[in-house]
Amino acid sequence: MIPVEEALEIVLREAPALPFEEVALDDALSRVLAEDVASDSDLPPFDRAAMDGYALRAEDVAAAPAALEVIGEVRAGQWPDLTVGSGQAARIMTGAPVPPGATAVQQVEKTQPLDEFRVTILSPVAAGANVAPRGSEVRAGDVVLARGRVIDPAAIAVLASAGKARVRVARRPVVALLVTGDEIVEVSATPALGQIRNSNGPAVAAQARLAGATVRLLGVAPDRQDAIAEALRAGLAADVLVVSGGVSAGDYDLVEPALLELGATFLFTKVAVKPGAPLVFGRRGATLVFGLPGNPVSAQVTFDLFVRPALLKMQGARVVSRPRLTVELLAGVKNRSGRKSHVPARVRFEGGRLVARPVHSMGSGDLAAHARANALVVIEADRPQAAAGETAEAVLLGRFLEDDGAPL
Ligand code: AMP
Numbered sequence: 347m348i349p350v351e352e353a354l355e356i357v358l359r360e361a362p363a364l365p366f367e368e369v370a371l372d373d374a375l376s377r378v379l380a381e382d383v384a385s386d387s388d389l390p391p392f393d394r395a396a397m398d399g400y401a402l403r404a405e406d407v408a409a410a411p412a413a414l415e416v417i418g419e420v421r422a423g424q425w426p427d428l429t430v431g432s433g434q435a436a437r438i439m440t441g442a443p444v445p446p447g448a449t450a451v452q453q454v455e456k457t458q459p460l461d462e463f464r465v466t467i468l469s470p471v472a473a474g475a476n477v478a479p480r481g482s483e484v485r486a487g488d489v490v491l492a493r494g495r496v497i498d499p500a501a502i503a504v505l506a507s508a509g510k511a512r513v514r515v516a517r518r519p520v521v522a523l524l525v526t527g528d529e530i531v532e533v534s535a536t537p538a539l540g541q542i543r544n545s546n547g548p549a550v551a552a553q554a555r556l557a558g559a560t561v562r563l564l565g566v567a568p569d570r571q572d573a574i575a576e577a578l579r580a581g582l583a584a585d586v587l588v589v590s591g592g593v594s595a596g597d598y599d600l601v602e603p604a605l606l607e608l609g610a611t612f613l614f615t616k617v618a619v620k621p622g623a624p625l626v627f628g629r630r631g632a633t634l635v636f637g638l639p640g641n642p643v644s645a646q647v648t649f650d651l652f653v654r655p656a657l658l659k660m661q662g663a664r665v666v667s668r669p670r671l672t673v674e675l676l677a678g679v680k681n682r683s684g685r686k687s688h689v690p691a692r693v694r695f696e697g698g699r700l701v702a703r704p705v706h707s708m709g710s711g712d713l714a715a716h717a718r719a720n721a722l723v724v725i726e727a728d729r730p731q732a733a734a735g736e737t738a739e740a741v742l743l744g745r746f747l748e749d750d751g752a753p754l
């Protein structure tokens with residue numbers, strides 16, 4: 347049994363960097379950027395009006411109200427062919443280039459047209475007001491996005507403005523996923539006596555997809571070594587092979603022997619983690635192999651702690667683990683396992699501090715409880731209990747700090 351940190355270190359060390367590919371900007375969401383992106387121009391590319399109004403010389407309206415001669419109009423998309431002189435103004439629209447001579451824009455609400463050729467500026471405006479100077483946001487050549495960034499909508503906007511119709515990203519890791527268990531039936535089936543629906547398959551596939559992977563489903567194998575080995579064969583070309591269930595010490599836990607039969611070598615088979623101590627990691631050729639415990643919460647938590655970081659590392663992501671915070675416990679937690687314990691909890695910002703309440707859970711089979719959590723409170727292996735009012739670390743899950751206002 348090895349500590350969580352050591353297991354993660356081994357996983358990350360073994361995770362190979364994937365090759366890059368170019369994709370259309372439309373397909374870049376959630377991929378990992380494989381290049382530093384520099385802007386090809388200053389942003390804004392010209393002194394840009396931030397308001398509809400009048401471009402003018404600030405000193406002309408220092409003692410406003412003041413009447414100015416209107417010499418023309420500049421619209422967004424036009425290049426001004428006029429120069430604003432002393433005592434003059436040009437009508438200007440948001441996004442239009444500020445014409446030479448003007449030092450500020452006064453917004454239209456603070457003006458009053460006198461006639462076709464004159465306007466009264468009702469209040470003074472400081473030099474530079476309502477003008478975004480050329481290059482004030484980004485200088486041409488500045489790196490605006492660094493490689494290793496997971497591409498989110500804000501990054502998409504930056505890529506678009508930098509003219510990146512195609513983006514260099516890491517290839518998606520291919521995850522082959524096999525579910526094992528005599529008792530497991532497909533989602534669409536009505537379970538007979540003693541059977542349960544396959545929830546790990548869809549859940550783990552979804553986790554893998556959120557981590558950027560393409561998932562190849564290998565189906566459900568019964569608890570027979572030959573059947574498991576046979577099903578796994580179809581996944582040996584994947585970057586990562588994930589198996590759910592069959593890694594405990596029971597008579598019908600046959601994933602390890604099946605993997606050995608296929609030539610896998612193991613780097614560890616037990617981690618001091620709760621939920622999920624039986625956790626197999628190894629390689630078979632270039633393929634990383636994970637055997638996750640079958641208990642639904644164990645499968646999801648161990649995926650999150652070990653497989654997700656591997657997938658992100660393979661894609662070159664700079665950040666591979668979820669954010670962690672120190673939280674104050676609203677209720678006590680016991681940890682007699684001697685393992686690092688991850689307790690599903692709800693974390694919220696309340697009364698100026700982050701508080702966590704463990705969700706009521708029946709244990710590592712309780713997938714409904716896990717779905718109510720937005721975080722995992724981490725209790726170290728050598729901490730047999732943490733009392734209410736004490737602090738602990740919390741790993742924030744995808745829905746972190748989302749707050750529906752329900753009492754904790
Ligand atoms: P195992 O790790 O195979 O011993 O399974 C541990 C527990 O998880 C058992 O109660 C299984 O029925 C349950 N389990 C295993 N695989 C799945 C799955 N794909 N979906 C839901 N529950 C599962």
Ligand code: MG
Binds near residue numbers: 526527569591592640
């Ligand atoms: Mg099983």
